[in-house]
Amino acid sequence: MIIVKEEKGTLGTYYGIYLNEVKIKKVFIQRIKQALDKKEYVLLLNSHGIVIENVFKYINFSYYLNTINSKEVAGNALKILFSYSEIIDKEIKDFNKNDVQNLSEFILGISVTGNNSEFKLKTSRSNNTHNIYFNIIRKYLEYTGINNKNFFEKVVVSKSGIGFFAHTKEIALSKYKVNKSSFSIDKNIVPKYIKNEEYNNIINLLNKEKTLNSLRDKIIINLMYARGLRLGEVLGITFEDIKVNKDDSRAGILYIRNRVSDKKYQMAKTCYKPKSKAEYKTRIYNEKDFGYQTVILPPNxxxxxxxxxxxxxxxxxxxxxKTENILNESVADSVENENNNFYLFLNKNGAPLSSAGWNKRLKIIFDFIGINIDTQNKKNNLSHRFRHGFAMFLIKNEGKSIEYVQKQMRHKSISSTLIYYNPEEKDILKETLKISQNMRRRLE
Structure with a gap:
């Protein structure tokens, strides 16, 4: 029987292949991070110490990967893929369904014993990491033109319970067959959100202050609560991103997009991130819903x-x-012409408002209004509560459909929107009492 053992060496993890307790092969794919001309590159070396060229091109020049962290994650995923390919001595393009399934277990770190082989693995990974790695692998296959449908096989699943009861509506969803369910104890809990009453209290407070900063704060909060923007999307707004609405000159259109000049806290999460100014003229950057997104702004x-x-x-x-700071520090790249362009929101010194500066200000507002800051749980905290509040207002106050909310939230997948349709305990009680009263009326 052949035994594959995960082993640790001075240079990292490798896999020893044994036959009758004699090592017959060593599989060692190295992931290396190297700096050149002030840029960092990630590359893989195969067991013979040769750079895997297609992997190098994909990780460092694919538009999917924009940060060194994302490149390193991609490197980790492809390191496992190529390790497994060498272990079973088969080209990736030739993987059959069983190979893909076995790769899935290999990624999870499941030690499996078969008729002819046994895997003894030490590193285990979560279902979420497993799915991220397979997503990277599929993108790599697409990038390199490797046609293997076994990696892309899908199954249809259903997600029910859009209203207060499971039979209200059912939405069919499809997922990759090899993907695993990502269980979370918070999966069916609506995230903390700003309620409409709290929003009104905040706006009333800012209206009373009547200062330049209170006007700035009101705009930021309205963009997040009334239009569903993320904080990074707000802080990255520049003069040229705001246009007059052709259908109503009082209203506006906001263009959400990334620039090379953006700081990390000014990034739009779901828009393409250019690596150089030359990309401002490319088709990818100017493709709606991928390179940029638009949001309608009401007159107020x-x-x-x-x-x-x-x-x-x-x-x-x-x-x-302060004038010098505005002219020197708040300058933003112009992606439309050669005119001067500036970031919209400023701090007290005339520099662009940062997320740290905004969070400090928001904590003061929350404390004054009496909103719990929940310092122990950053996941549910502060600015993103406004975006959650926007979704919940559309659902609870406006009665909008999940498809409408998905579009307004600019979610790529409807599964991201489903979480807002999980009722809170008090809502379940309210609906239960309402149904009970209606039943009694019919009996009378």
Whole structure:
């Protein structure tokens, strides 16, 4: 029997292949991170120490991967893929269904004993990591033109219970057959969100202050609560991203997109991230819903933005130092022309408002209004509660369909929207009492 053992060496993990307790082969795929001309590259070496060229191209030049962290994760996923390919001595393009299933167990770290072989693995991985790795592998296969349908086989599953009861509506969803269910104890819990009453209290507070910063804060909160923007999307807004709405000149259209000049906290999560200014003219960057997204702005937000832009750049009422900071530090790349462009939201010194600065301000507002900050759980905290509140307002107050909410939230997958349709305990009680009362009326 052949035994495959996961082993540790000075340079990392490798796999020893044994026959009758004699090592006959060593599979050692190395993932290396190397800097060149101030850029970091990730590459894989096969067991013979040769760079795997297609992997190098995919990791470092694919538009899917934009940060060094994402490149390293891709390197980890492909390291496992190529390790398994060498272990079973088969080209990836020739993997059959059993090979893909066995690769799945290999990624999870499941030690399996078969008729002719036994795997003794030490590293275990979560279902979520497993799915991320397979997603990377599928993208790699697409990038390199490797046609193997066994990696892409899908099954149809259903997700029910869109209303307060499971029979209300059923939505059919498909998933990759090899993907695993990602269980989470928070899976069926609606995330913390700003309720409409809390939102109104915050806006009333800011309206009373009547300062430039309170106007800025009101715009930011309205963009997140009334239009569902993420904080990074808000902080990355520049002058040229705001357009007049052709159907109503009082309203506006906001373009959400990334720039090379953006800081990490100014990034739009679901838009393409350009690596150089030259990409501003490419088809990918200018493709709607991939390179950029648009959001309609109602007249009140459009007017507030116009007022803030004018007041925050009123040179006659600004110090020389603050004016210099605005002109030097708040400059943003122009992606449309050669005109000067600036980030919209500023801190007290005239530099672009950062996420740290905004969070500090928001904590003060929450504390004044009496909203629990929940410092022990950052996942449910602060700015993203407004976006969650936008979704819940559409559902609970407006009675909008899941498809409508998905579009407004700009979710790529409807499964991301489903979480908002899980009722809270008090809502279940309210519905139960309502049904009970209706039943009694019919009996009378």
């Amino acid at each position: 937000i459009t007017k507030d933005i116009s007022d803030y832009r004018e007041l925050s750049r009123d040179i006659e009422n600004l110090s020389i130092k």
